Amino acid sequence: MSSAQAMPEPMARRIGYRLKQTQILLRQRMDAALRPVGLTTPQYAALSAIELAPGISNAALARAAFVTPQTMQGIVANLERVGLIERRSDPMHGRRLQAALTANGQAAMSRAHRAVSGIEAAMIAGLSHDETTMLAGLLARCAESLGEAGAA
Amino acid sequence: MSSAQAMPEPMARRIGYRLKQTQILLRQRMDAALRPVGLTTPQYAALSAIELAPGISNAALARAAFVTPQTMQGIVANLERVGLIERRSDPMHGRRLQAALTANGQAAMSRAHRAVSGIEAAMIAGLSHDETTMLAGLLARCAESLGEAGAA
DNA sequence: CGGATATCAGATAAACTGATATGA
DNA sequence: CTCATATCAGTTAATCTGATATCC
Secondary structure: OHHHHHOOHHHHOOHHHHHHHHHHHHHHHHHHHHHHHOOOHHHHHHHHHHHHOOOEOHHHHHHHHOOOHHHHHHHHHHHHHOOOEEEEEEOOEEEEEEEEEOHHHHHHHHHHHHHHOOHHHHHOOOOOHHHHHHHHHHHHHHHHHHHHHHOO | OOOOOOOOHHHHOOHHHHHHHHHHHHHHHHHHHHHHHOOOHHHHHHHHHHHHOOOEOHHHHHHHHOOOHHHHHHHHHHHHHOOOEEEEEEOOEEEEEEEEEOHHHHHHHHHHHHHHOOHHHHHOOOOOHHHHHHHHHHHHHHHHHHHHHHOO
């Protein structure tokens, strides 16, 4: 409790600060849970997207994660290097590479899902169902406003 | 584009995903705005805390930003290297170093404040006052839940 | 040609763990 | 002694911009 003082009042009220605080805490908790599995949170996010959409291209993964293709390329290259995913040429499109989980990747994701299940639940444990729905909606509207302004 | 399904449905609903999306968009917009000033968002955050609490120690800054002292040490070292802050020994405590903005630092922060003003405003432009207050409160409660669980 | 894709090259801030020294 | 502080050393994933090549 005593260590919570560090932030000056005016700052603690700002949405941006709260957003960062919550996101960084979630990230740290997830990183800690995923460490035994050998994954980071961005890697887990990428694997989750591949799991839900097998055959997805690197460019599509990058768009889903809001990063550049080069950044996602780095993440994907790491995952491929350790054998959690593999990529094949799209027969219909010579340039695209279709990513999919390997057997090892599926096993890792089973462990990862177990490891992180409960963290997001713990985060919203103090919120009612309506409040959770509202939080998701408010965040989506904020993201939309930012996206419009930045999507020039 | 037929397979350009950026984000699988089940994922888009999750609070964690929304949190990350909103935070990363805010981060990117702020980075873009701060680039002409020569600052990154974490640097701006650290400078803001120093501006509001002159004499703050590195350890306190780290707690405020939810990072390790070593991480904040790196940020602070960069800021000191380029002459935006300076640090002096605390006369009452031989080990602590008190950080403060230099004249250059104050000038940079004036420009930075102008550069980022409007971004957070744009983010919450679609929200009513009550909704903004509620969003801040919900985020704070999420952070608190995460902090308790992880504060071991 | 233009647009999307993949990927190499290079740079950098940011983040971690571990170890060490010093002062209250 | 213990705790907080600062800081050195080393590592890594994540991020960017820029430049190329390929494919539709």
